Amino acid sequence: MTANLHLWIIPILPLIGALINGLAGRRFSRQLISAIAVSFSGAAFGWALYVASRFSSLSLPHIEYVARWIQISGFRSDFAFYLDQLSLVMLLVVTGVGFLIHVYSIGYMWEEGGFYRFFSYLNLFMFFMLTLVLANNYLLMFIGWEGVGLASYLLIGFWFTKDSAASAGKKAFIVNRIGDFGFLIGLFLLIKHFGSLTFDQVFPAIAKMPAETAGAGLLTSIGLLFMVGACGKSAQVPLYVWLPDAMEGPTPVSALIHAATMVTAGVYMVSRSHVIFERAPDALTVVAIIGVLTALFAATIGVAQTDIKKVLAYSTVSQLGYMFLACGVAAFSAGIFHLMTHAFFKGLLFLAAGSVIHALGGEQDMRRMGGLRTKIPYTFWTMTAATFAIAGIPPLAGFFSKDEILWRAYQASWAYWLIGVFTAFLTSFYMFRLWFLTFFGEYRGAVGQGLEHGAGHGPHDSPGHHSGAATLPPNAHGNGHIHESPWIMLGPLVVLAVLSVVGGWIGIPGSMGGGNHFDKFLGPVFRATAPAISGEPAQAGETAPPENQTEGQEPQTGHGTELTFTGISVAAALLGLFLAWLFYKRRPELPEQIATGLGGFYDAVVNKYYVDELYAMLFVKPLIDGSTKILWRDVDQGVIDSAVNDSADAARHVSDNFRHMQSGNLRSYAGWVTTGAAVVIAYMIWMGVR
């Protein structure tokens, strides 16, 4: 038995912070609120680091039992935590990035109303996310899963007086419900067939089962249902529609929840359930196809967006698609690797975008930005690091993780690889488009007017809501001067920028002289239980016997081929950079001409392929109509209400007739008494006669 690390402390710490701020924060000063929020999330990060430092001495998987939760005739689910390489990576990403974003939020949210509410929600999110990551059974994981959805809902609708924010929150919650429905049914199937949801009971039981190569079976069903849940939480086709709308929330929320951590929960869940997926090739294929389609689909939409946060949102959806593609070709460690680097650079992109928005007093439209390179240099340089990282320019983090995924995807099917590379090109194009539009050229915002706009509305992306903005001190935001953000916001940017640069170096593949340490670190999680299938190229890497690892990876294909493909993807990224430069720096009139040339297709892309409208027509409107006309008017008002009302009316009608007995006239009462007595006496006499 290894040491007790008290893993329960990690999720509990942010919960305490959330409770203190949530219950009593209204009376606290801003300094105290931020100190509480940051210290509790920082403490969680500290404890996670401590756990990591003790990690090598543990026997894995390390399971810590805390308390009994549910026990019903054979089925048992406990409060217990599960630590292995996978959850350790997630733990460090969530607490580390979460801590940095807490720090950043202090600066970003300082002028906003509801300061304590924001930090309470943010800490609450950390609690649920850590529960999700550390849970040792699916049920506890589901609690975290739902909890992060709740925190996401609360934070998207943080500016709840703004109608669009409130509806975006609802949309996120409802779309997630659809996914959770699938996830739940998957869990029910697990309970029915294995009698447990605990990882260390279910997985060994499944590991004994053969792979369902002949056709779909139980594991395929479970895998597909889990994928439905992952589609909802991780914004995959067809349930991705909530994520772009979720940008209504404050920007740090977009960074933390809707880019770095929560939306990757689906990837984590699929990776955690790799035992199931590895035995369900059909489900894996579905995962890969959904992933690759989402990557391509979202990237094309991202090309035509003009709102800086919307571009990043579609980029997030697209990158999540990459992660699912990785999972779908059974390259789980590559998916988690991309998850980690994505958390760094996408978190950074959102924070930097927040810094830009902050500098411009609430402006989010890239068409009214430009030339900010010299005005906000720190933001510019950190954003540059993140942009190059996500575009996949070596040797930044995104290059290694994306390249790993593409390489593994190629081994499964060249079609995945082709779409993946094309998406990489699009990614590079729209990211550099954002970069050039924002930081280069001339400033296109109308100076006086634009800042008037900023002062009249909230300091940030809460136009029209923040009534307190008018009373801000004169040196606050939107005072007619584009300003660099305070250091409390720049600090996290710099840290994340460094991570975006070097974060990929732990996973340099063997073909480039690296050791692919990340893959080896995660290896034991995924290799130990992989089924023995021969002749499956996608599985080859996962099932590689240990001696192959020492030689490098995949000796059967060789390093030369891999390097060629790497070269192609880098070329795609550079092509994207070049085209973005050509269109948005060199000849800004070109995009206009091409847009007109493309005509209807361009309109479709700008309008996000009318997917929202399609869903509205197919699902939302029939539901609303059905609810209003049939359920509300006919069933509720027509049947239920009328049954209650009619019986009440009948009772009142009868009473109306009887109440005339209560005339208030004493002599009529006397008459009733006498009559009654006479009747009784007459009855008794009649009875006596008989």
Added chain:
Amino acid sequence: MVPLPYYLLLSGILFACGVLGFLIKRNIITIFMSIELMLNGVNLAFVAFAAQWKVLSGQVFVFFVMVVAAAEAAVGLAIIIAVYRTRETLNVDQVNLLKL
């Protein structure tokens, strides 16, 4: 000795007078007296039967009735005074607040 039917007839007449007064009079005191009249009509029947059948229980019963009537008179008259003080009338048709 006067035969029993005469007593019973008188008792019935007294009771009927009481009921009639109870039903038709409007003055509270008159109604109250009508109730006393009914009680005494019944009392007369009790003692008449007691004398006829030579058993004492009827007479004992009359004492109970008289005691209860006395108590009732005390409470009833107090209520009547209270009503008069608040309503300034003894007409029951005007004491009709307790209605719908």
